[in-house]
Amino acid sequence: MLFNSLEFAIFFAIVYGLYLVLPHQWQNKLLLAAGFIFYSSWDWRFFSLIILLICIGYFCGMKIDGSKEAKTKKLFLSLSVVSSLAILGFFKYFNFFVSNLAGLLKAFGAPVEYHALNIILPMGISFYIFKTLTYPIDIYRGKMKPTKNILDFALYVSFFLQLIAGPIQRAKDLLPQITAPRRIGLNDFYEGCSLIFWGLFLKIFVADNLSKVVAPVFALNSSCSGAEILLASYAFTFQLFCDFEGYSSMARGLGRVMGFDIMLNFNLPFFAVNIQDFWNRWHISLSTWIRDYLYTPLFDALSFIRGNPRIYITLLVSMSLMGLWHGAEWTFLFFGLYHGALLVIYIILRSRFHIKRYIQPKSVFGQQLWVWVRIFFMFQLIAFGMMIFRAQSASHLFFLLHRLIFQFNGGAPKALLFQFLAFACPVFIIQFGQYKTGDLMFIYHRHWLVKTVIYAIMLHLILGWGVMSTEEFIYFQF
Amino acid sequence: MMEAKRNEIKKRLNRVFGEVFDDEKIEIFDEMTAKDIGEWDSLMHIVLVVATEKEFKVTLNAAEVGELKNVGEMLDLLCERVIG
Numbered sequence A: 001m002l003f004n005s006l007e008f009a010i011f012f013a014i015v016y017g018l019y020l021v022l023p024h025q026w027q028n029k030l031l032l033a034a035g036f037i038f039y040s041s042w043d044w045r046f047f048s049l050i051i052l053l054i055c056i057g058y059f060c061g062m063k064i065d066g067s068k069e070a071k072t073k074k075l076f077l078s079l080s081v082v083s084s085l086a087i088l089g090f091f092k093y094f095n096f097f098v099s100n101l102a103g104l105l106k107a108f109g110a111p112v113e114y115h116a117l118n119i120i121l122p123m124g125i126s127f128y129i130f131k132t133l134t135y136p137i138d139i140y141r142g143k144m145k146p147t148k149n150i151l152d153f154a155l156y157v158s159f160f161l162q163l164i165a166g167p168i169q170r171a172k173d174l175l176p177q178i179t180a181p182r183r184i185g186l187n188d189f190y191e192g193c194s195l196i197f198w199g200l201f202l203k204i205f206v207a208d209n210l211s212k213v214v215a216p217v218f219a220l221n222s223s224c225s226g227a228e229i230l231l232a233s234y235a236f237t238f239q240l241f242c243d244f245e246g247y248s249s250m251a252r253g254l255g256r257v258m259g260f261d262i263m264l265n266f267n268l269p270f271f272a273v274n275i276q277d278f279w280n281r282w283h284i285s286l287s288t289w290i291r292d293y294l295y296t297p298l299f300d301a302l303s304f305i306r307g308n309p310r311i312y313i314t315l316l317v318s319m320s321l322m323g324l325w326h327g328a329e330w331t332f333l334f335f336g337l338y339h340g341a342l343l344v345i346y347i348i349l350r351s352r353f354h355i356k357r358y359i360q361p362k363s364v365f366g367q368q369l370w371v372w373v374r375i376f377f378m379f380q381l382i383a384f385g386m387m388i389f390r391a392q393s394a395s396h397l398f399f400l401l402h403r404l405i406f407q408f409n410g411g412a413p414k415a416l417l418f419q420f421l422a423f424a425c426p427v428f429i430i431q432f433g434q435y436k437t438g439d440l441m442f443i444y445h446r447h448w449l450v451k452t453v454i455y456a457i458m459l460h461l462i463l464g465w466g467v468m469s470t471e472e473f474i475y476f477q478f
Numbered sequence B: 001m002m003e004a005k006r007n008e009i010k011k012r013l014n015r016v017f018g019e020v021f022d023d024e025k026i027e028i029f030d031e032m033t034a035k036d037i038g039e040w041d042s043l044m045h046i047v048l049v050v051a052t053e054k055e056f057k058v059t060l061n062a063a064e065v066g067e068l069k070n071v072g073e074m075l076d077l078l079c080e081r082v083i084g
Helices: A006-021 A024-066 A070-107 A125-140 A150-158 A171-179 A186-217 A226-257 A275-279 A284-301 A308-325 A330-352 A364-390 A394-406 A414-437 A448-465 B002-020 B042-056 B062-067 B071-082
Strands: none
Touching: A006 A024, A024 A070, A024 A125, A024 A150, A070 A125, A125 A150, A125 A171, A125 A284, A150 A171, A186 A226, A186 A414, A186 A448, A226 A364, A226 A394, A226 A414, A275 A330, A275 A364, A275 B042, A284 A308, A284 B042, A284 B062, A308 A330, A308 B042, A330 A364, A330 A394, A330 B042, A364 A394, A414 A448, B002 B042, B002 B071, B042 B062, B042 B071, B062 B071
16 A cells, blocks of 8 residues: 555545544544554455564663663563564574575585575564664653553554654654644645655655666666666666655655654755765664664674774664665675765764865855755766666676676666656756755745746646556665 | 853864864853754764864763763763863
8 A cells, every 4th residue: 555556545535534533542543443454455464473473672771671670671681672673584694694604604615404584574564663672762761651552652663754754753753742632734645745745755656666767777787888777776776765755754744643752864965065964864763773773783883993993883883784674685784884984984084184175165155156066076976876776686787787887888777867847847947946045945935926936846846747556665674 | 160161162172173173163052952053963062072082082982972961961961070
C-alpha cells in the first residue's frame, strides 16, 4: 500500500474520516489499528516481530526507569539494545556475514560448506528498530520518562506514516504528540495538503521517470560509456532525493493534517557547500541518530586515542556503519566509507591547513560566486557517492569506475541529458526559490495566483507524464 | 585569584575557538552557545573537544561537553579540571 496508490487514498480517507470524529484516546486506538493493517498489507507474517519489539522496548523502558541501581538499569538497557540489534542482525546481515566469512576461510585454505538461509527481509525493519532503540537509551540517559500506557508506545513504534521508511523520529519527540490531544488548525490542513501534493509530484513525476532513465545505464549487462554513467549518476542523485523526499514530504503532510508534527528529513541537500553541510541536510533523521547514538558515544569510548586520529577513526567507523545500515552489500559499506573519508579530508583541510584563510574572496560578488562554485563541486562529490550507492555489487562498481575513467567518450548521451534536465529542472527551480527565500514552504507562501499557476503546472506534469504504475519507494528495501 | 585564573583559561580557550573555527577575531563570552557560531555542529564539536584537550592537557567527554548550556559552563568545567 504505497502512499501514491489508490488503495492508500481509500485507506487514508476512511481512517481520516473516523479520526476527525473520534475523541483523543480513540484516535490513538484507531491509528494503532491502522498501523497494523498498513503493515499487514505488506507482509502480515512480520506483524509478530513488531509486537515483540514493542514488548521489549516497553518492558525495558519501565525497568530502566523503575530501577534504583545503576547495574540493573544497565542490564535492561543492554537487554533491549542487544535483542533489537540481534533481530536486525539476523534478518539483515546473517547471510552477508556467513557468505563473506566462508569466502575468507576459503582464501586462507580452509574451505567450509555453508547454505544461505532463506531469510526474507521484513519491510522497514531498519527504520522501526532504530526508532525503538531510541526509547530505552533516552530513558537511560535521563532525557525522557517512559510512558505507562503500552498502547501509546505501540502507536509510537507502529505509526503508519513512519513505519516503512521513517523519518526515524525520537520517542521523546513523538510520544508527547501521541499522549496529548492534537489540534488541527485550518492552516495545518492546507500546509499538510501542500506537502502531500509536493511529495506526490516529486515521486510520480520526477523520481519514477528518472528511474526509467537511470535503470538501463546501471543494468548489469549495460555497455554505456563513462559520460553516460556520469549523467546517470546525476540523474540517480535526483531520483533518490525525489523518491525519499517525496515519501518524507507526504508523511509530513499526512501527519500535519492529523495534527502531528513529523520531523523534517531533507533540507535542500543539493545546496550544501561542504560535506559537513551536506550531512546536516540529507536524511536528517538518520544522520542525527548516528550522531547521538553512535558517533558521540564512540568518540568518548575512544578517549585512549589522543589527538585528531580519534576524530578520524570515529568518523570512518560511524559512516561505514551508516552505509551498512542501508543493506548488507559491500557497495553500501564503500558508500559509508567514502563519506567518512570525505569528512576526514574536510577536517584535515580545515583544521590542519586552514584552507578557509587562503580561499576567501573579499568582494560580495566573489563570495557569492564562491558559494556557487562550492555547491557545484559538492554536487559532483555527492553524485559520485550515489554511483557507489547505486552499483549492484562491488564488481559492478569497479566496472562502472573503469568505464568512467578509461571509456568516458564511448557514446553521445544527448538523449540522456535531455531526459535528466527535463525531470530535474522543475525540482531545481522550486528548490532555488526555497533556497533564496529560506522558506521550505516556498510555493505555499506565494500569492494565491502564483500558487495556483504553480500547482496547475505540477498537476499538468503529473497527469501528462507522471508514472502511474506505483513504483515502490527505494528506501522501502532498507 | 580564582577570577584571574579563569580569565587566563578563557584567553586560552578563545585561542582554541579561533583556531577551530578559523576566525582570529572571535570573542568568546559566557552566554555564548553553538547558535552564535554558524559552523558549530556535531562535527566541529568533536574537533573543538580534541583541540581543547590538547591545549589544556585534560580528558573531556564529548557527550558531557554537549550537555553544557554555554561557553561559561565549559569554562567552569575546564577550571575544575585544570585548577582542580
